[in-house]
Amino acid sequence: MQDLKTIEIETNPNPTASVIWLHGLGASGHDFEPVVPELGLPANAAVRFIFPHAPNLPVTINGGMRMPAWYDIKAMDLDRIVDTEQLMASSDAVARLVDQEIARGVNSEKIVIAGFSQGGAVAYELALSYPKRLAGLIALSSYFATAATVRLSEANRDIPVNVYHGTRDPMVPESLGRVSVAKLKEMGLNPAYQTFPMEHSVCLEEIVDIGKFLKQHLLV
Template sequence: MGGRSSTMAAPVVVNATAKHTATVIFLHGLGDTGHGWASAVAAIGSPHSIHRPTRHVMAVTLNAGFRMPSWFDLKSLDVDGPEDGGGIKRARDNIHTMIEEEVRGGIPHERIMLGGFSQGGALALYSTFTHARTLAGVVGLSCWLPLREEFPQAAIGNTGIPILQCHGDCDPIVPYKFGQITSQIIKKFAGNIEFKTYRAMMHTSCEEEMADIRKFISQSLPPV
């Protein structure tokens, strides 16, 4: 981690369009920031408050040590490549802290959802299953489950919540097979998962996926 502080920049917040009764915490991908998904998140049209935190800049092994916003170090994108276990768990702890900050602000755990794209989706999945309190659901876009060898033992909670996993079948960055493997692993300990495939989609999003996310959020976080 280069000895830098583990604090994050202030999150980009899309305020609720009605009374704030639920929160979606959406985590960006490698090299992006909380602003990067602004238009996509706005297109979801959720009435809930959406937080998009930005991770601090760090050297990333996968990119020859180039410094960029990253939740943890990425050493490889090989299916059995080495992982930054300590960094993943420190990032998870930061996300858990964000959840508790929302709870202190009056939003109950079961009205908080995690989601993310690519590296952010990976962290969202890991943070959800290693959180003891029940959350509303989790959305993982074009991502994978980090430290998958720890599961199912590492899944201390949220094994019954709704899970939406999405992946393009032409993804050149996080291969589609990673999404398939992740879905198969998760199904072994958390059965309420839907894995959606988007034909010809690369490492990005599309209108169909955004519509599916919007539907998932509205079903998992209905108005109160």
């Protein structure tokens, strides 16, 4: 996969921390741009937010239509039959963004990986397998598609994880969020899990809590 195009927002010059945030199916890097001011970060926080654009791929469940996608979804059942090779390729492409941040002077332990829906599935794979210690993983309305195959790195064996889900989600049932948390616990991680009375979306309470997570793990 070619290098990803991105949108970058810096809360202050000379960032000392980074958040790489992956959008969902059919969206773009612009999707979560409006979230940054709502996170409640301190005025002096210097954080670089990176919002990559997924490549355009044919998506089977949408009649083969090409759209921004991190991987193909072949069937909308509870097991989410996905193109694992494409998911891994997307994970590798995002890993290059992490490498880029480290090359720009950001310590890997000050980099958080976040993802919504499809983006969350990629975030799970990347953050748990990345060879250097990361600051944290955030999964929103998502599922752990590669739980059976991920190679958990020693560096991130106890990475802080926050998982969020809507109890009324018709696209990714909340049960998939609970299954993801259970799989993480089986691997020895200790994820936090919160639900909100919403559909396949985000809400202000969730964003505020994410802001607290970022302050705890990036700004201390």
